[in-house]
Amino acid sequence: MQFKNRWSKILLIGLIAGISIGMSSMAIAADTIKIGSLNDMTGATSDVGKDYALGIAEAIHYINDTGGINGKKIKLYQFDYGYRIPEALTKYSLFKRMKCAAILGWGTGDTEALAPTVAKDKIPYVSASYSGHLCDTTKTPYNLFFAPDYSTQVRGLMTVWFEKKWKQNKDFGKRKPRIAACYMFASPFSSSSIKAYKDQAKVLGFDVGPDQDVSLFAIDTKSQVLALKEFKPDVVLHTNTVMSVAATLRDSYALKLGADNIIKCWGFDENLPKLAGKAADGALGCSPWAFFGLDVPLMKEVTKYAKKYNPGIPPEKRTIHTVQAWASVLGLAEALKRADKAGDLSGEGILKKGFETFKDVDIGLGIAPVTYTPTDHRPQSEAKVYEWTGDKFVLFGSADMKKKWPEKWEKEWLGW
Amino acid sequence: MRKKRLLLTILSVFLIVAFFTGCACMQSKPTEKNFKAPVVTLDNMEVVHSFGYWYFSKKVKPTKGSPDNVGAPLDLAFTFNVENPNKFPVMLENLKFSVAFEDFDLNTVSTDAAQFIPPGKTNQVRVHAHFDVRQSLLSLLVTGGFKLKEKGTNAWAALEKWWTGIPKYEIPIHVKGGAAVFQAGGVVKVAQFNATFP
Structure with a gap:
């Protein structure tokens, strides 16, 4: 009986210690x-x-x-x-x-x-x-x-280009600006903002050229650039990732397309100038965060x-x-x-x-x-646009879509 | 009498705890100054599983299951020696590194399985890196196009070379940008490492 009693006390001490340890680990977990x-x-x-x-x-x-x-x-x-x-x-x-x-x-x-x-x-x-x-x-x-969502990025890029580049162009007020887009048709990521791009072109009064199917894996885009040359775009929108955007910029530069380039966030990072070299000069990209x-x-x-x-x-x-x-x-x-x-x-x-x-x-x-x-x-609602110029990224401008088009922002543009 | 025994038992438990706590306190306390970053070196790289070189597009009907774009897996395991030069135990919290086949970074792997390394001792850490032809193909196609072209090759040729050569240990595997995070007494140190095997 005495033996049993002693062991039950040791067990009790053990139990108290166990509960204390358990509680402290519970406190850590909490x-x-x-x-x-x-x-x-x-x-x-x-x-x-x-x-x-x-x-x-x-x-x-x-x-x-x-x-x-x-x-x-x-x-x-x-x-x-x-x-x-x-x-x-x-x-x-x-x-x-x-x-x-x-x-x-x-x-x-x-x-x-x-x-x-x-x-x-x-x-x-x-x-x-x-x-x-x-x-x-x-x-x-x-x-x-x-x-900003991809659609706001694209609308913002087009708006900033229109206000800061097109308004300086000698043809401003004489004709509509011409825009075309390069992206992988089959990629949900690349094509996710194309509907917004076409809508914004109407809002700003662009002539829209034929879309060019550029694979995310492309390293040669000459045929697409030659097709664009017939349309003579003032600006080209790119919604792919960096490597294929760099390939398109390189071929556009080599074939003297002469258009400005506006690029969605995933195609515009520190690797773009490394891959595209001089062809990246003057490229504009939506970058919601600082480099x-x-x-x-x-x-x-x-x-x-x-x-x-x-x-x-x-x-x-x-x-x-x-x-x-x-x-x-x-x-x-x-x-x-x-x-x-x-x-x-x-x-x-x-x-x-x-x-x-x-x-x-x-x-x-x-x-x-x-x-x-x-x-x-x-x-x-604000898209920040940077320019690659003088071997660095410089904040070029921004456009707040909600402030510019409050009614469309509120009633039309949510969810696409 | 019973009370005395109980008191003795409690006292013994207390003394044992005090003894071990005392031992722990006698070890030198880690500080920013005396905490040396442990040394991480690659001990071994093992091709754990290799299934040859093959690729099926989803146009091919499989014998069983659903068609998909699938390629041969390749499972590599990297064993690192982690030497603790300090006079106190340190905890390895995380270890990560990139794996490159020739000039192409194809994988970044890490482990968060924490372990203590006793003072002056060396532990081993084994980390698996899984590859498959499909996933590496996409990685090469999206990012490596220009580099492959410069080298006068293409993604398929590179993959075949690696998937047939690596199981024979003919192609050097590079461990790049390795970083291991250690902690002792609230002080954090990060050890860098790079290696090539074989």
Whole structure:
């Protein structure tokens, strides 16, 4: 009996110690917010995806080093899915199982494939796909991003070119400006803003030339450029990614097409002048974020963390995609802080008490103020346009679509 | 008597805990100054699984299942030695690196499986990198077109060369831009590494 009694006391002590340890680990778990990140570091978009992925991890370190989410640390689960949709679905199931509060997604493929699922599961999904139809909250209520959508980018590029370039042209007022577009017809990403491009051409009074089918894999675009020469465009819109845009610029330069070039964000980064050389001079591109290293708020932190956590990658190899990733993380962190303050870190809480309370939020990095409402997830109405000139990117102008066309912005342009 | 035994038991537990805590405290405390970045070196690269070289477009009807654009997988495993030169244990939080076949970066892999490395000891970390012909083809086509042209080759020729040569260890594999994040007592250090195998 005495033996039994002694052992029951030891057991009791053990139990108390066990409960204490258990409670402390529960406290650690409660102080951590899990975030999933889907990245492409091996697949079709790995050239830009790798830099974005590095930026995500570095920005999370920054958030944790500067107080976390009101004292709670973020635990990042970052996976490569190689731009394969089935693998994106598998990784999403893992994130869900791990109870991630939100997901930092990547391209059009995974974002569109997962949009109905994240809406059903109520998990906020911050993507690097900026397709206009992700902004309609009746269809994709849990999709968010930190850039003007592709359609706003294209409308903004055309407007800035019209106001700052065409108005200087000797033919201004004598004839309509001529515009044509080069993009991969079969690519949902490349063609996602073409409807908006044609609509904006009507708004501004352009003559629209024949679309040119340029593959994302193209390194020779002479036949398309020769076809464009017959139309004699004043400006050409490019909505592909960098390599094929560089190929088109090179061939346009070699064949003396003589048109200006306006380029959507994914075709306009630090690699464009490296690949296109002189042909990139004067190119205009929509860049919602400042280029890596430019003097804007928070850029010092971006470069500092890049150097600290990836010292083996020289700064000249880092690109705007790092900055882009920081914008996604900083935006998500702000939403988490607001939701946490409201005491609701559920998916619905992060959306309603976090993101959808944003009104002209300045997250730094040269990006325009961000606003979300329960009915409109277009974060920004201002398209910032940079020019590659004198071997550097220079802010050329910007156009606020909501201010210029408030009625169309409100009633016509949401969701495409 | 029973009370005395209980008291002795509690005291013993307390002394054991105090002893171990004391031992831990006797180790030098990590600071920004005395924390040396551990040294990461590639020990070995193993071709874990190789399935030859092949590619089927989705126009080809498979014997079973649905057609798709699919290519042969290639599974490589990289084993790194991680040496802790410090007088205190350090925790490896994350390790990542890019893998290049010849001049083409085709994969960036990482591991977040944390582990402690005792003072003055060397641990090993093994990281798998998965490749397949389809995924590498797209990566090459979207990004490597100009470079392949300059080299007088094309994506298909390069893939065939790699998928047949790597399993024989005939083609050097480069580990690039490696970074391992270590933590000790709240101080963070990052070690860089690069390597080529064989």
